Amino acid sequence: MTVALERTVLPPDSDPNLTDLARVLASEAASKRGVAVLVGPDGNPTPLPDAVFDVLRVVVDVLARGMAITIAPHNTMLTTQEAADLLGISRPTLVRLLEGGEVPFEMRGRHRRVRLADLVEYQTRTRRDRERALGEMAERGEKDDIYSATVDPTFTR
Template sequence: MPPTLRERTVLPPQDPADLVRFARGLSDAEPAARAKLIGPDGSQIDIPDDLYAVLRDVVSALSQGMAISIAPHNTMLTTQEAADLLNISRPTLVRLLADGEIPHTMRGRHRRVLLRDILDYTERTRTERRTTLDEMAADTEDDGLYEATIEARPTR
């Protein structure tokens, strides 16, 4: 039977010196043909490159004093948890839910949001912002505004 996936948060250690040395060693190390996980009993398992990159990021973040949360994509969040992830207020999130920007479900009188829907919204808005900025830069270039100079006025 596979282990149950659960959400958990890993806090940085009180004395991060060992972790800092480990993180420095990871960043300085030459990439091997294939990373391996070696258990206490000596058993070895090859680690896929993507997972190795995630582990490096986790160690780096912990060594810098940041906490790391690990959660499956199907984790249900409260509106406050979702708002915290998006770095917006809870009322703003509720408005996004009401407008249909982010899917949600109702549990009684309480809204619940899937973590994957929050991550999808984040990626979708990031892509929309990037596209809009690219269009604005192209319009500015087409209008020749990059060549326009503004004379600086003395401030004093």
């Protein structure tokens, strides 16, 4: 059996079964589970690892909300345009990140290629850095009592 390494799945047109399944998978009972089991068409149960169950939960939730989802392995190599689109930045900005050493890349001939895993790691790192910086700003604001200054703002017009 040949499996596509990357696949985009479009949401079905208003499938109530999908909505019910999303609700069941998101329920508290599903999160306090033992071992999830997939029952095949032949009736044979196959235990699902927790990681696969969690991915299934996310995929069903996204599809139930009417959004498409793309599944790709982490060792996928992306073009600079694909990588920039994933990060939501322009290609020239991504190239500056690559050349600045923020994200590793490989040269394939004259073209840069970026591993998806490296992009995900960059996203995680920058999100963590932003959260830490915002936390520090909030702490400084509380320490300097900045919030009381905005309780009764002075209107200028």
